[in-house]
Structure formats: structure tokens, C-alpha cells
Amino acid sequence: MNIHEYQAKQLLSRNGVAVPPGGVCDTAQGAASIAEELLARGAPRLAVKAQIHAGGRGKGTYRNGFQGGVKLCRSAADVREKAKAMLGNVLVTRQTGAEGRLVSKLLVEAAPEIRKELYLAVLLDRACSRPVMMASTEGGMDIEEVAARTPEKLVREPVDATLGLMPYQARKTAAALGLKGELIAQGAKLLMGVYRTWWECDASLVEINPLCVVDAGDAKEALVAVDAKVSLDDNALFRHPDIQAMRDLAEEAPLEIEAAKHSLNYIKLDGNIACLVNGAGLAMATMDIIQHFGGRPANFLDVGGGATQDQVAAAFRIILQDANVKGILVNIFGGIMDCDVIAKGIVAAAKETGLRLPLVVRLEGNNVQSGRQTLAASGLALITGSTMADAARKVVEAVGST
Ligand code: GDP
Ligand code: MN
Numbered sequence: 101m102n103i104h105e106y107q108a109k110q111l112l113s114r115n116g117v118a119v120p121p122g123g124v125c126d127t128a129q130g131a132a133s134i135a136e137e138l139l140a141r142g143a144p145r146l147a148v149k150a151q152i153h154a155g156g157r158g159k160g161t162y163r164n165g166f167q168g169g170v171k172l173c174r175s176a177a178d179v180r181e182k183a184k185a186m187l188g189n190v191l192v193t194r195q196t197g198a199e200g201r202l203v204s205k206l207l208v209e210a211a212p213e214i215r216k217e218l219y220l221a222v223l224l225d226r227a228c229s230r231p232v233m234m235a236s237t238e239g240g241m242d243i244e245e246v247a248a249r250t251p252e253k254l255v256r257e258p259v260d261a262t263l264g265l266m267p268y269q270a271r272k273t274a275a276a277l278g279l280k281g282e283l284i285a286q287g288a289k290l291l292m293g294v295y296r297t298w299w300e301c302d303a304s305l306v307e308i309n310p311l312c313v314v315d316a317g318d319a320k321e322a323l324v325a326v327d328a329k330v331s332l333d334d335n336a337l338f339r340h341p342d343i344q345a346m347r348d349l350a351e352e353a354p355l356e357i358e359a360a361k362h363s364l365n366y367i368k369l370d371g372n373i374a375c376l377v378n379g380a381g382l383a384m385a386t387m388d389i390i391q392h393f394g395g396r397p398a399n400f401l402d403v404g405g406g407a408t409q410d411q412v413a414a415a416f417r418i419i420l421q422d423a424n425v426k427g428i429l430v431n432i433f434g435g436i437m438d439c440d441v442i443a444k445g446i447v448a449a450a451k452e453t454g455l456r457l458p459l460v461v462r463l464e465g466n467n468v469q470s471g472r473q474t475l476a477a478s479g480l481a482l483i484t485g486s487t488m489a490d491a492a493r494k495v496v497e498a499v500g501s502t
Contacts, residue, residue: 101332104151106207107346108328111301112308116293118324122209124151131183134208135176143210146173148182150191152201153351155309155329156242160193162186163200169193172211179208204350212324217310218277219243219254220291222298231259233295235273239310265295283313283321290323301343302336305329355418362414364403371396372426373499374419376412378403378437386431389488395496398425405436412445413452420453427458427499429491434465443474450480458483458498462491 103111109119121141123134135146150157150169157169162185169191171182183206192200217239225232236254238246247254255276257269267288274287290311298306307329316322337344349357359366365380369387373395377383380402387397399422403415419425432442442463450459462485463471475482483498485491 101334101337101343101347102153102351103330103332103343103346104153104205104207104348104351105149105328106151106205108306108330109325111330111343112294112297112306112325112328115297115300117290117297118322119328120147120209120212120324120326122147122207124205124207125183126187126205128180128183128187131206131208132176132180135173135179138208138210139176141210144213145211146179147171147207147209147211148173148179148186149207149209150186150203151205151207152191152193152196152203153348154193154195154201156193156195157191160191160196162203163190163192169203183208201351212312212314212326214310214312214314214326215321216278216313217326218312219246219309220277220294220311221305221307221309222259222295222303223305223307225256225258228258231261231265231295231298233257233259233265233269233273233291235277237278239312243309259295264299265292267292270295279313279323283323287323290325294325297330301330302333302339303330304333305331355421358421359401359415359418362411362418364401364407364411364415364418366415366418367400368422369397369399370424371398372424373495374398374401374422374425374428376401376403376415376419376428376430376432378405378407378432378434378442382431382433386429386488386492389492390429390496393489393493393496395492395499398422403442407437407441407445409441409445409448412442413449416446416449417453420449420455420457425457427495428460429485429495430459430461430463431488431491432461432463432465434463434468434471436466438466439463439468439471440474443471447474447478447480450478455480458495460485460491460495460498462486462488 106124113119125131148171160169166185173179190200219236219239221234259265270288270291274284279287308325312326375386377386383402390397459482
């Protein structure tokens, strides 16, 4: 699960990481009120930031032509004006895809004077099976580009999960970030807080880009997390009801939400052949074989080993709501699953939705004879596949000719 920047900053702040003071709002009036309060407390400038689950906002463009999901302002009136242009509009960034994301919340923050932008992240390194802290002096940029062009500028500090990030590792990373004097100790403390956030929230990723050296007045400097991204491990969410409450369903694919309600494992993809399969491994193999015969899967869908007729029908309705779908492949191996349950679910859903698309079915296993009879007696114009390869070839052909 992903959360918004303002929520990520709340989690970091709880762990002692400095973030700019600010507030979140969903109206232009609300934005102006937060701005007035921050200005009264001495903020020299304000940042108005679109809250969407995607990065690259700074360089993004709204559908209405307005530029930038991150705007710097000097007055509450200016904040109100920028908020009006941003709220209710669709922001397109390099991470949103062409369809963009509707902006319905803004973060209004005090904007510090930035001296230097750094990069910091904690994630799981699957190659060495450890958490790793990654840092770079090249902050504010696309980190994939830094890794590709100047890999020497990305330092990695692997962490022993049982010990956690050790203070010496935090100081070493702070030094690698080019921090000097008092900022080394301050930086080391901040890094410990970032690691603690990652660990205690069961996060898969905590990323601060940019982490900034800012002017703190009196000729001093301070470190502040100016942007923040936190992704959580869904399998550990049950341990964090407070983080679960941060879920923003408006940012998630509607069909995936619908599927979760029926305990179906569905991931939308961008092809045109929908698949309905039992078992995650078989579902992966089904997508592979569709590709092998030159087709493109529209989704991953595992209905599970013990699906009910209602779940199958719900699965069918979900895959049919994807407008890209031009054909359907049902691939069931009834190990635990009763093939007739699947067949009845398909027939019910196909009738209910008035199915017109080519439907290829490959059924094998437990109670397969009854399943085939149910399908044959239904009067549905379906194509049967004798094997997985045969079924995949047939659905690719059928879609190719529509
Ligand atoms: P992203 O583009 O979605 O990653 O959004 P960021 O929050 O990282 O903002 C992009 C860029 O805007 C940052 O790299 C900064 O250069 C700038 N920026 C964001 N917030 C502030 C701020 O509070 N003060 C200043 N001066 N610049 C900011
Ligand atoms: Mn950023």
C-alpha cells in the first residue's frame, strides 16, 4: 500500500525526522487558512504540493495546462490562487501514465531556503537479503538516472536486520552525503529516525527525495525532509491499524478494490486478453503462454483453490469491466476446486452480463465431466481448449480476428 506525502511525513516526524511545518486541505479556502497560520508563525515562503500517489509532480502538467504539482508562493492570496488551479484537476507526471491523477488534496507547507538537495532511502535489498540504506549527494533528481549514469554517486549501506542501523553506519552515511560539522551528528540522528520509520512501520520503502540542507537562520544550517514517500508491506498491515486508516481508495485501481472485496487476487494489466485462473502459479504460467502465442494479458487473476460460484461470477464481472478486454481465457486445473463450480459461475456471469466476447475455456481435473456438461448445456458460444497451449492459441486467434 502507498500513502500520501503528508502521511509519510507524519510517520517520519513521529520518529524524530525533521519535516517542514504544514497542513493538508481539500479546498482553496483551507489552503489559504493554513498559509496565513504559517506566515504568522514566521514562514518566509510556502510550498503548495499536490497529494497524489505518484512522483515527478514538480515537473508535471495539469490537463488544463497549468504547470507544476509543487508551487512556491509568498502570500496567502497566491496560495489560494494556486490551490484553485490545482484542486479538482488531473495532474500528469512521468509516473502517472497518460491518464494522470485527480488532485483532491493539497499539502501547504513552510518552504525553507534550500542550500543542497540530497537523496536518502531505506529498502529491502533482495540480492543480499538485507535492509539497505541508500544515499546520494544528487538529490531532487530521478534516482534511476543517477544509478545509471553516475553509479559511484549512490552509496549503499547494508544493514544487519537483527542489529538495526548502527550509529557508526549512520555517521558514515552522513559523511558520504558531504555533511560537515554539526550537520554530521544531526544527519546521523535523522538517518537513524528514517531507518526506525522503515522498520517499525513494516515499510517496503522509505524514500526522501530531496532531503535538504536548509538555511536555519543565525548563519546555521539544518536538515529537513522536503519530500517523502513511504510504501507499506500489505502482508504486515494488520499490525498497523493507524497506517491502514491512511489508505486512500481514490488512489487505487477501482477494479482491484472490487476484487479485494471478494477475496480475489486481481491485478490489472494493459493487454486485451482477460484470464481467470485458479492458483497463482498457474495464473502466472497462463499469462506467459498468452504472451508466447503473441497475445497480451489484460490481468492477473487467481480465484484461489476453493472459490465459490459467487466468487467466480464476481471475478467474471470484474474482468469484463475492463474496456480493453477483447477475449477471455478461463484456465482451471481442479485439484481442490470442483470444475462444475467454476462452470456454473461462468454460465451465471456470462448470462447476467450478456457476454459477447470470445470465451475460451480449458477445464481439467476434479468433477470435470459435470463441468463440461454444464457448459455444453448452457447454450453459450464458447470455445473449448483441450490443453493449456491449445486454449491459449485459440484465444489469441479469436482476439486477433475481432
Ligand atoms: P516530486 O517532484 O513529486 O518528487 O516532488 P518534490 O516534493 O520532490 O518537489 C520537487 C522539487 O521541488 C524538489 O526537488 C525541490 O527542488 C522543490 N521543492 C519542493 N518543496 C520545496 C520547498 O519546500 N522549498 C523549496 N525551495 N523547494 C521545494
Ligand atoms: Mn521528490
